[in-house]
Amino acid sequence: MSIRFSSTIVAASVNFKSSKNLNINRSRNCRFSVRSCVSESQHAHKLVxxxxxxxxxxxxxxxxxxxGRDDEDMILWxxxxxxxxxDEAIGKLTKAIKWRHEFKVDELSEDSIKAATDTGKAYVHGFLDxxxxxxxxxxxxxxxxxxLDPIEDEKLCVFLLEKALSKLPAGQHKILGIFDLRxxxxxxxxxxxxxxxFxxxxxxxxSRLDEVLFVDAPFIFQPIWQFxxxxxxQYASLVTSIPYCYVFMHRF
Structure with a gap:
């Protein structure tokens, strides 16, 4: 006695096998991805x-x-x-740690930069973008x-960067800079x-600066920027020029 399988049953069988193979491949890829991430993490820790x-x-x-020189998070960054x-990381890290110590970054406070702050030339926005x-x-x-004494402007700059970085939420590592050029x-x-x-x-x-927005840049600013x-x-590639109205409509 001959048995005929309907096309529906055959198609269902093929689809089941395909789905099963797809799930197997996904599982293999997932395991490979996890192993790869673990391996990269171990290698990074070894270098730290x-x-x-x-x-x-x-x-x-x-x-x-x-x-400091034993700060593993800073070393990894x-x-x-x-x-x-x-070798390159050590060279750059050594320079940065020395600079922080000499510039006395940890001693900066609202009071120490009050003269520069009062100008209103720069501040950290109250909300994330x-x-x-x-x-x-x-x-x-x-x-x-x-x-003002140039050092006052430099202190303001560093204080605001430290303040912005202290506001980083979990999973975020970079900041946005908005230059209101009106x-x-x-x-x-x-x-x-x-x-x-720079x-x-x-x-x-x-690598802390993610993007820079030039807002309503006037014509006179163009030759200065080109110079x-x-x-x-490479930081020039982070810059985008936008109109003022766009900032609060699409960035916050």
Missing amino acids: LEVKERLAKDCTSLPLGKY FLKDRRFSV VKGRPVVIVAPAKHIPGL GFGSQNADLKFLTFL DVFYYYYP TKPLVK
């Missing part, structure tokens, strides 16, 4: 310990503790910035080079401070 040991051996004068090159990033807002039109004029241009700002983000707070772009190198 290597950097930590070398700093302990060769840089005994560097401070310990948070943001600089390793990531240098694509896990131990739509991507969950802390926001530093800068109003260059309120900056008059020479009005009213900007040639009298507000400050190449010396801009050089300091050093801060490149050497001392690497500046080569100086800030």
Whole structure:
């Protein structure tokens, strides 16, 4: 006696086998992905310990503790910035730790920067943006080079960065910078401070700046920016120019 299978039963059988194979492949890929992540994490931790040991051996004068030569979170961040090159990370990390100590970053406070704060030229926004990033807002039109001692402006810059980073939510590691360029004029241009700002983000707070928005940049700002772009190198790619109305409609 011959038995005929309907096309529906055959198709169902094929679909079941395909689904089963797909689930098996997904399971294999998941296991491979987990093993890969564990392996990468172990390798990263090994490099962190290597950097930590070398700093302990060769840089005994560097401070310990948070943001010191034994701060594993800081070491890992600089390793990531240098694509896990131990030598490059050590060079950059040593420079950053020395700078923090000499600049006395941990001693900065609202009172110590009051003169610069009162100008209203920069502040940390009270809310995170739509991507969950802390926001530093800068109003260059309120900056008059020479009005204050340059060190006061530098202290304000570093204090606000520290404040913004302290507001990072879990899973977020970078901040947004908004430059409100309305009213900007040639009298507000400050190449010396801009050089300091670049050093801060490149050497001392690497990979912390996620995006920069230039808001309502006037015509006079364009040649200044074109002159500046080569100086800030890869950070120029983080910049987007937008109108003022767009900021609070789409960014908060």
